[in-house]
Structures are given as C-alpha cells and as structure tokens.
Amino acid sequence: MTGKERMLTAFDRREPDRVPVWEMAFNEESIIKLGKFYTDDLPPMKFAQQMTMEEKVKLLNTLFTVARELELDGITSIGLLGTEPVDDEHVKDGWGRILRVSEEGEATAVGGPISDPSDLRGLKAYHPQPTDFLMLMASVGNLGDGVAQVLVQPGPFRESWSLLGSMEKLLYHYVKNPGFVKDLAQVATDYILEVVDMAADNGADIIALDGDLAFNQTTLMSPAQYEEYVFPYHQQITAHAHRRGLLIFKHSDGNMWPIMDGIVDAGFDGFHPVQPQCMDIGEVKRKYGDRLCILGNIDCTYLLPFGSEEEVEESVRETIRVAAPGGGYVISSSNSIHPGCKPENYIAMVRAARKYGVYPIDVEG
C-alpha cells in the first residue's frame, strides 16, 4: 500500500496494512533538528517569515526529506498567505489582520479589520491566491501521489475571531450580537469554501479544519452555542469538501466531549488530536470509532519533550492497542512536533508505530 492508500483506508475506518503515520505540523526548529539526522543541506535556524525565498525552499526540502526518510504516510501543508511586516513582532495579512509572530508556534491575530458589527459592511473580503498554495504544490510536486496531501485551514470560529483580533471579543458577541456572529461566520465560511476549491484543484486529499473549540476542561462555547454559531458553517464546509472529493477532519485541542456529537453530525470524517490530558482515546474509539477516523493522541506536552524513547515506545504500543484494531486510526502527536519535542523521541514514535502498528494488530494489554 502507498501512504496515501493507508491514510484513505484509515479514513474509511477499515484496516490498512499498517497504522498510518502523519503529523499535523512541524515548526521550523523541529524540521531543522529532525533534518540533521538525514542531511547537511539545512537552512539557518529562524522563523520562516524571516527567511529568504532560497532559505524557505531549503526548509521545505528538509521537511520533504524528513517525510521521505521516515516514510510518513501523509504530509501537511499550510496556506502561505502573503504578509507585510508591521514591526519586528507583527505582520499584516491580506484581510488586514495584524498577526504576532512567535518562535513557539503559529502567528496569532492580535488585531483585526473589524472592531464592531458596523465594520462588517465595509469589510473587503480576501480571496485566496494561487501563491497561498505554494507549499501544497511543492509537496505534491516533491512527494507525489504516494502520500496523502493534507491542507490545514482554520475553521469558521478561528477565522471569525481573528477578523476581530481577539477570541474574547467573538465570545462576547455570542451573547450580545447573535446576528453579527452569524454574519461574520458566513464571511469566514465563504472564504473557506474558496480555499477548499483551490485545495482540491491543487492536489489536496484531506482538509484539516484547524482552530481550537475547547480547552483542558471543556468547550469554549456551550453545546447550544456550538449548534447555533459553528455547526451550520461546519456543515457547509464538510459538504463542499465532500462535493470536491476531499476528506475533512476537525482539529481541536482540549476537552471536546460536550460537542462531539455535533462534530459527527456536521459531517466530519475524522477528529484530531484527542488530547490525552482531556479525552480518553479508548472512550472516543468506543463512542465514535464507527463514524470518525481518530487521529493523534501521542502526548506532546510532557512525553515527547521530556520523556525517554522507551516511554514513547510504550505509549505508542498502548495507544495502538486501544485505538488501532478495526482500522480508523492515524497515529500522530497530540498537537504538533513543536520546538520543545526531542527529535529523537519523534523518531522513536515513528519506529514504534511501525513495530506495533502492523495489521492485524497483535499487541497485548
């Protein structure tokens, strides 16, 4: 089986030849640290936003080398929206959002083009540009059809709050201005539908709909608020992805239990990353394994940064025992391979997945 066939079989909730291995994201630093195991041709250690075009190409090639050497079954691309620098810490994107860059993760909106409901009428929508998909195109060109091509796109909740420049502002309007929240979600959704089209045209197989809806304890919004302000837009997006022949899964950290039924009903094909501090993957498998492909769960908060390779292997073994039988499981970390994760531990995770992830699963409890 090719990596892509493995991933698609898992999404179809059937057993491939072995558990597919994939990752939602690697930071620049993580790519370079992992790359050191396989190549000397590395870019300098800095943020992608600060790299020259030549260095960015080198960074991407390093990622592809890592993916090839570790035989990853899927690869994730991000949209590379053009930005212009505002100051040392901030950039501005095509929507007019001010993003703060960070060495520890993705850039986050701290200012938006909309500050109150009256600004919505004057908002000039940004339309995705072909250059936004350069990473996807490079990935398809470099790794070909043998791996599943995943494109990450923030969902309507995250796009909405970043247009306001603050999640708190959006959640405030959940109570105060329901009509505004819905109008804003539709603006975000219309944009996301265009992204889905361009992802399909450029060789994506799977959309990862990003944007946390929960934190450690519970969801950010009530189940009723999810039903009203997020669910209808999720439905539009999953239906469109399916029309375009793409699979789509929801990513959210945190305790998603209160709205898991909604995630299934909205038409998602999978759920990532089942954060082990908040959700038990065995329980997720029992309750939703017949309707969702489950992705993730290998702890990147403590285990991958601070654990030993033996502990990583044990966690992979146990997670495969619980989540992989019957198919419908893709192994990955519980969020991403961020700069805190030891590269040796990530490599140990992939090796252990190959050791224990051969179907039929034969791992004792």
Added chain:
Amino acid sequence: MREILEAIGKAIVEGEEEETRRLVEEALQGGVDPRKILEDAMMPAMEDIGERFSRGEAFIPELIVAAEAMQRGMEALKPRLAEGERGRGLVVLGTVQGDIHSIGKNLVRMCLEGAGFEVVDIGEDVKTERFVEAYREHRPDILGLSALLSSTMQRIPEVIEAVRAEDSGALIMVGGAPVTQEFADRSGADGYAPNAFEAARKAKELLG
C-alpha cells in the same frame, strides 16, 4: 435594599452592562454602602457564574459578558470606595516569555477582578526581567504567571527564582494548560489552579 442588591447581581449574571452601572448608581444614590454593593451583590454574582461554570451550565461567553458588566459597575463604584478599600489585594499578571497566548490569562484577570482583586496585566511574552521590574514597581500581594505551551512553561521556575531574589517572601501563583500541581510545586510556586475560577479562589485562600 435587598431588592437592589439582588437586581445588581442579576444584571451581572446576565451580562447587562448598562443596567449594572445604572443599578449601582441608583444604589449609591439610595445610600447603600459601596462596600456592601461590592461584597454582597457584585462578587457573589461572579461566584455564581463560577459555580454554574463548574456544573457545565455556563461557558466562557457567559463569563466574559458578566465580567464586562462587573467592570461597568466598578466604574461607578470605585470612586466611592474609600482609599485602601479598593479590593482584596493587588495581583500582577503576565504570560511568560515566548508565549503569545492571552486568553487564559485574560480569563484569570476577569475572575480575579470579579472576586474583588485589583489586577495589573503586564501582557504576553513577558521577559523574566520585566516580571522582576513589575514586581518591584507594584509590590503586588500576588504575582501570577501563565504559560500555554510545555516549552514556554520552562520559563516559570526561572521567573520565580528571579522574583524571589528580589523578595524572598513573594507570593507566586502559576497556571496554564500544561501546568500541573506537581510542576507548580517543583517550581517553588505558592499556588496553582487548573482554571480561572479556581485561580480566584486560590488567590483568596493565599491571602487568607
């Protein structure tokens, strides 16, 4: 008097900002002790939201609008509170260096203010030296440190050590998604809370 205090509490719980401010002004004009308004109407309303939150009946949006209403009420109330009576204590709050996440810290700020604390929020991605400077400048009753990532969480013991070099008796609370009681203990923190409401409770407990 009971009616108006109840009405203030209800307006806060429902996130009615204008109504809260109007009712606080009305109560003050009617001669109600400002401290009574704070302690018998406003703070219990925020505690009520906290209890509903822990029962899964209220979520972050309800907390945010209640905190906004509380703020509006405080605008009317603050000038009438006697000097030195401005709350339960002063907390300086910030997210450690490298971490640009703000929502967790902001929710803690809302809950602390809701519990009657004064809060100086020094923002996100705050360098260790800046925490020390802010501590020196404000001499808070409690210093609060937040981190959302397990990588940036490693800054917490560094900040604690630097602040304790300034004041060995500094009371320090820590929190954030990856932070645990064990990590807090290991870092030498005086308090840890798993969420914003618990943080306010813990702060009250620390100050006895």
